[in-house]
């Protein structure tokens with residue numbers, strides 16, 4: 001490959017390693033996708049963007065990547081446990097919908113949000129409910145190897161039996177004795193030989209909506225088995241990269257390893273990559289804390305914690321300004337800074353795109369600054385995808401571009417250094433970081449008339465105290481322009497002044 005020094009931090013070995021795929025130039029990569037029972041939120045954006053960067057960078061290095069990101073549409077029970085209602089089944093029951101209507105609705109919403117964030121779709125997006133046969137086959141193999149047992153129509157993974165030959169806890173570093181001591185005995189766990197055994201297949205209670213026939217009776221798969229079965233189907237028994245949020249490390253990914261080894265005897269994944277979590281104003285995001293921000297709410301500014309709407313590119317840029325293994329704290333201040341930062345780099349991009357090189361005497365310092373840009377960015381990406389450092393180099397170099405633009409001359413730089421810098425800056429901005437300049441067409445009369453008309457309708461609605469309508473119009477307009485309300489009038493401006 002074009003670059004052999006690309007390093008990633010491997011959660012399994014707890015160190016940075018030079019990436020070497022099993023079968024170059026092919027790379028198999030799996031990301032745990034969303035459980036589609038609600039709107040996509042900030043927590044969904046981070047793994048999607050992190051692994052989009054990895055997907056883009058691997059392709060940039062010349063690899064042929066098969067990127068699998070699943071849709072969880074069955075088996076994910078409340079509280080991520082082995083008991084309780086299926087998250088999608090519950091939503092379907094409450095809203096009197098067919099479960100697959102729930103799945104379709106939220107999958108389409110997720111895709112719409114991911115498109116807005118410029119996240120490239122995966123190569124394959126398998127649904128858990130479409131792979132029940134593969135999951136049953138895998139469970140049969142695990143039972144045949146003695147690492148699972150049937151109990152009252154359900155099948156559980158037998159941690160004690162597995163421990164005799166393998167190491168449960170190798171990824172998370174957890175010790176099984178500690179896990180047993182920390183597990184409360186709940187109703188229904190009497191089916192298990194050990195309280196830390198986890199479900200591979202669950203017998204369906206009569207009221208359970210989603211169920212399939214199996215050798216153990218009518219039931220449904222456990223949450224963890226889908227990723228083992230689908231990654232094996234599309235990427236093989238051992239593949240290169242498995243990603244996900246740190247919150248999935250235990251038990252989900254630990255269980256995936258145990259299931260795959262229990263079925264094939266082989267370590268399923270060479271490199272485990274995990275992105276860190278995010279907080280809102282210093283607090284963990286949670287429905288009970290009223291700080292749970294959906295992506296649509298962020299993009300329209302309709303959540304009460306938000307001072308304004310933030311564009312999808314602002315969110316993407318904000319996330320890339322932190323290394324993926326660091327936590328991110330979201331605040332209005334942080335997002336507004338990201339908005340300004342992105343505007344600055346967008347301007348640099350647009351200035352560079354149209355700039356003409358002019359011959360001037362070369363200044364050694366400027367020449368060095370611009371000719372070293374590409375290597376500095378590449379070094380940062382090769383050091384465990386450090387997008388934060390890449391962005392800092394972009395900011396540093398943008399001062400030169402501003403100067404060139406102001407004077408109308410590319411003063412102090414040779415044509416070779418200027419052209420290689422321009423090419424690298426544009427490549428990093430669009431292809432590798434996946435950013436899009438947010439140019440607004442400010443000369444569009446139709447657009448301005450439409451905004452003015454909608455503001456008139458909204459003013460009338462407010463006068464008639466129809467606040468539902470006036471809020472709806474405000475939310476729509478906020479996606480495109482900045483509204484400023486006073487007691488009697490509303491003025492507006494384009495989102496970004498050029």
Ligand code: ZN
Pocket residue numbers: 031032033227252
């Ligand atoms: Zn998974």
